[in-house]
Amino acid sequence: GQQIYEVLSSLAGQLLSRAEPAAAGNQSAEVEAEAVLCLDACLHAVLGLCTCTSLDDARAKSLGENFFLSHVLPELQAPHPSPKRALFRASCIKFVSAMRSTLPVQRVVEICPAICRHLTAENPVVHTWAATTLAQIGHLPEAINWDSRFGQEGPERKAQVQTALSAVFREASEPMLRILLERRGILGNFYVSRSLVSLWVTVGPSQNDVQSLMLLAKIIDEVLIPQPPNPDFAQDLFEGAAVLIKHLVSMTLSPQECLMSVLGKIWDQQIEDLVCHCYQILALLLDLSSNPNDKFFLELLSTVVRPELWSSPANAQGIVRLLRSYFAKYCAFSDALRGALGSIVGCFHKILAKQKTTTVAFYLLNAMVRYLPPEYYEQYYPSCLNAILEKLDHLKRPAAVESSEFEKEVAVHLSLFVYMQPHPQVLPTVLNAVRPGSFSTILERTMVGSGSKVLLLQRRKVCLVGVARLMTCQEVCNSPEALRLCADFVGSMLTWRNAGLLSWLSAVVMPHVLGNGGQQAEMSEYEPAFVRLHQCEVDSSTKRPHRGWDMLPELKDKACGVAVVRELLSPLQGHLQSGLGPNHPLSRELWPSDASSNNGGSPNSDSLRDFRDSLLNDSFPVLFGSPVRGSGG
Secondary structure: OHHHHHHHHHHHHHHHHHHHHHHHOOOOHHHHHHHHHHHHHHHHHHHHHHOOOOOOHHHHHHHHHHHHHHHHHHHHHOOOOOHHHHHHHHHHHHHHHHOOOOOOHHHHHHHHHHHHHHHHOOOHHHHHHHHHHHHHHHOHHHHOOHHHHHHHHHHHHHHHHHHHHHHHHHHHHHHHHHHHHOOOOOOOOHHHHHHHHHHHHHHOOOOOHHHHHHHHHHHHHHHHOOOOOOHHHHHHHHHHHHHHHHHHHHOOOOOHHHHHHHHHHHHHHOOHHHHHHHHHHHHHHHHHOOOOOOHHHHHHHHHHOOHHHHOOHHHHHHHHHHHHHHHHOOOOOHHHHHHHHHHHHHHHHHHHHOHHHHHHHHHHHHHHHHHOOHHHHOOOHHHHHHHHHHHHHHOOOOOHHHHHHHHHHHHHHHHHHHHHOOOOOHHHHHHHHHOOOOHHHHHHHHHHOOHHHOOOHHHHHHHHHHHHHHOOOHHHHOOHHHHHHHHHHHHHHOOOOOOOHHHHHHHHHHHHHHHHHHOHHHOOOOOOOOOOOHHHOOOOOOOOOOOOOOOOOOOOOHHHHHHHHHHHOHHHHHHHHHHHOOOOHHHHHHOHHHHHHOOOOOOOHHHHHHHHHHHHHOOOOEEOOEEOOOOOO
């Protein structure tokens, strides 16, 4: 480390001495060009020195700040920069980006207006670095430990910095949009588009958002639609549109007028790479609409259920996202949804049969079960469940990985289904009606066996509350083995942990592995990929958008999950505590105070018997074509 420091220090000194002639003025073009190159190389040598492991933090900060004040700041604040020094100015902006956490906060804030001016530079390297650096500086207030730096003044200093940066970022929005609209430099520059989205999220709602959305719609119309440059650029533009839509709605302004023309153009031309984005933007508009009975949305519902629109996997996922918004507002579309549900279920069977859209089929069925009252879909659900069970039977080895992923989808769905029903007895009744005697097998092998392999927290919690609710049904209460199996499962799931890297592998990598392996026979021609717009989730903060749909957002943490499970299992508390013992995970998590004083003993059979009798004497509603009752009722 010390040797590297000495080499870089010597090199920086030599380069700086060779660059001095350029400062004298009246030099030849060759001398000036060489001096600028030496300055550029010196800048990178200083960056290397500031990150050298043998250099303590104080010396690194001092060295970086001295170079910043003597060379970077004058270069970026020069009123009439020479075009010949464009690349050095880009390096100066890069220096600010790399040193933003090391330089004094006030220095970084003061240089931002100068960086913003470089957004109008013709050189694409300069304006691209300016855009990305501003976006990176936007995250600075959240990255700094203000209390340790400024003590009691920390919150006030943070607010001042955020206010100053927001004012600069608002001014930066239009020049960045102009870069994209005027096609300056790189066509479809996704570095600039991504930086725009980041800045809009950082700044929050602004009076400039209407103009920004109009310019963004113009970019989509004049730059993106004629020839989509790349998928990342397209995604960024629609992510930006989603952010601005939420901003405008929060200010009680309507964003639809700015977008409907360009969305209609994409729809009319059926631009396959962009249509899936349109569905998601329309879903967001519907989610945020104060007048969902709008004629446009009523007509759109009858259009999107046409089977031919579901042929593309990307289209299918986009349509399902839109249908989820309709389901969530079923009261406003009651008659239309009842009339369209037969076609929707037909599309479910179509996409369930295809390997590439199996997950989309479960997404659709989960949305239906999550939001619609059971009487809407009760006549269709048995056929859906039968199709799932038939596919589960067919997924045997050697497709073991595919079978495992499918079983996990089934486990999540059945757990959500039983949790959303008016009584837990509904699931055993429907399963045994579709396939007599199948409930115990499905419970053991799928809901518990595969449910334990579900890794993402937002899906694990669905399995947790679903199986917990199922423990109070007649079939489980009548079987000590089934009750113990479910109790062990719920106890293990109450640890409430994400699986880290394994979660990511399961959610992101495995679908691609399966898609590249078993789907070759289906890939006869190009099909656009579906890209989820994370900013189109309205139940997420614009600061931290969700990476997927959270089916039970009300269970936001472990405390909420434990409270729900404790309430579900309260009728069985005495029997479970005495039968499982105080050291069982379920007892420790749900009833910790009781567990510490309970030394075990024989199971409390009276409490379980009383609960069974109450199940038998209950009058259950008629659902799915037959009264929902216990097996002994």
